[in-house]
Amino acid sequence: MNGYDRMMLALDREIPDTVPIFEILGEHLREQVCPGKPLPDPLEEGRLESLREMVKRFKGRKAIVFAVWSSFIYPSFLRGFEHYLMDFFDNPEFVLEINERFSRNYEKQIYAAAAIGADCIMESEDFCGKTGPFMSLSHFKEFCMPGLKIVSKAAKHAGLKFIKHSDGYVWPLLDCLIGELQADAYHPSEPVAGMDIRKVKEVYGDRTCVIGNIDCSHLLPFGTEKEIEDAVRQCVEENKPGGGYILSSSNCVHAAIPLKNLLAMIRAGRTYGKY
Template sequence: MPSGVEGMLTSRERALKALCIEEPDRVPMWEGWITNDPVYYEVVGKAPSSALQPEESMELQLSCYRKLNLDMSPVLGIGTPKGWKPKIIDERTYIGETGSVHRYSPESQQTFIIDYPVKSPEDAESYAYIDPSSEGRLDHVKIFVKLAQKYDMLTVVEVGGGLEYTIEQVASIQTLSLLMHRHPRLARKLIGMVVGFSIEIGKAAIDLGVDVIEISNDSGFRDGPMISPKLFHEFIAPTLKEQVEIFKAKGASAVIIHCDGNVYSILDDMVRSGADGWHAIEPQAGMDLRIVKERYGDRICLLGNVDVSHTLPFGTPEIVAREVKECIRAAAHGGGYFLGSSNSIHRGIPPMNVFTMFKAGLKYGRYSPSTF
């Protein structure tokens, strides 16, 4: 879809320039996920969650992202094998494909993992991860990429990083940490299986036409990293570098890493991976966008940072617009910045604040000699 304005870049062009740490015409915008149904109802009249067919759900997401003037869209998404069904324990609890136990909370409308398949060294020794090549796993990706062609946005598919997906699907952070200290071979085995799966999924997605690979690797709490910087450097950093190199060699337009929390002490390792971008730079965890830009802005594109814990859920539109302006001033100079939330647009955010954020991005994000 051409921009329709002489001198304006298309969304794809704008996003690619920013990922290359170049100044485009304006600051590009992106959200990893919008799970806020009222936003969809106001923008496109219906939410993907109410769609009866995957194609309709994808069209609603793409149309909403386009109307909000976003420049990249996440791919919906990596699926389970054809015919696979979870093992139901009760009306709220089931066993997922990797063997982890999930429980749905109607109060929060979210599903939480309450038990893991690996609890001991013996479990780790015998555990086998899921097959990336199972029939049907990428069916939705094929459909999404085809539908996305008319929307002029870069497509982004999420794969798992070594830490986040291991502790979400295989073993608790306590179990994995003990294995790292006492049975490092077994820790590497578990992490390696998860990373191997992610590599094969990412390569297949690139073959299907996906532009950008996002390695989701949450590694931080609000007061520091989930594991020590030493363990991160030893067990996780090499897997990030491996994934980035493989995806770029395969032809990905860019590779970005998603990581929440206070991760100053492991940020060097993430940047050294060679990733093109980092999302989401959590302000409530003490991550200062201006400091990150000063230290790393010439080496990695920064995505996000409008506070999703306080400003977007509870702030006035005026406060939201002011924070958008502050983010742009902190990180847009020289290129290499996408405006967005510090995680995702969740159900607790008023739609007006979402619209205010992106309208302010258009207003304050224009590049010119006197802008920043």
């Protein structure tokens, strides 16, 4: 059984031979782990070249995950975060229009990614801070869910697994993100935001795979290899029973995390992840 087999079984909430490991690598590590030319500017024509390279190198051996967004982060970049949230009140028609334009753009990228050979789509919008969502639940449903439904339906229609990422304290939104979107997996249950991945699996594990959640804010940047091993052992042993679990950090492997600590997490995952 290889990495692709393990990942796809876990996303189907079945039991592989060992817990699969998934990670988002910061650019500082991509060149060390996957040598080659830098990733292209997402606005350039070569946006999908890195995906083509990953398919060429890893198709059938690793689960290939292509990240998209939908209808929050990039509109807020254009308008400014505060102005964009004020638009929810002052200019709702504009918000709906611009959100759909962005979502339809990512819809096209999803179908293109599927044609190239991606296995999974990860929708990567963050809707929450460490204390809760950036907007009310009613505004989230009105302005954000339509775009999320566009990309999730595109992924399903293209035959791809759909992973929903969102940092922060996400509990108020999980019924929407997991229930309504029918996400195959939720990532990452950020512990410093009060997200308990065990509880997420208890509540939603019959509907989705959980991915997470080794702390990347302090433990992975500054912890010892023994501390990382202990955290991985606890997380894996608590979440692997019954399948439907994938080990990862609590967000991504960012520039403050040394490669040796990433490797310590992977080694521990392989040691304690066996079923």
